[in-house]
């Protein structure tokens with residue numbers, strides 16, 4: 001396994017997160033917890049003045065590394081996509097091959113990638129067949145030491161909000177995992193929606209174990225680590 005693929009693996013995410021565990025434990029609270037995407041209605045979006053969604057994919061819109069939307073996600077996702085003045089972007093911790101697949105699966109939605117390099121944050125946007133970086137540029141930047149950012153990176157969320165051209169106050173991250181999707185949103189100061197993963201059985205055992213650890217940590221964390229939803233009540 002190369003250094004890059006190790007960093008892009010679920011285990012890599014987990015080990016990278018261990019040092020930040022105290023901060024992540026304080027950042028696990030979503031603004032809203034919904035049982036399914038069907039609860040995320042146009043009325044909900046309008047009432048809460050949501051102007052942009054930043055979507056996780058695996059475990060949120062699709063089963064693990066699947067090429068099609070979960071059946072229960074099709075209609076609600078289409079309804080949200082049809083709303084005027086609401087923008088959407090994809091933000092996944094998946095490896096490079098999957099990110100390219102996501103760009104093909106959602107050809108009219110920007111798939112955002114971020115990289116840390118020499119103290120700077122570099123943004124990359126895939127839209128259908130178009131990639132803002134050429135394959136040569138990607139290879140050269142990685143060879144020069146650029147490191148892909150992963151949720152819960154606040155920098156990655158800031159970058160995505162900027163790419164969407166909205167204010168932080170209107171942006172909402174949607175995902176199935178506290179330590180990546182929800183913590184990323186909280187660390188960047190945007191709102192978040194925690195959805196239950198409708199297809200947990202599709203995930204590899206290593207990820208299922210981490211999801212279990214995360215769920216237990218969320219349920220059992222001491223009150224001192226729980227964050228009030230003061231500014232984000234529905």
Ligand SMILES: [Mg+2]
Nearest residue numbers: 056058059176
């Ligand atoms: Mg997910």
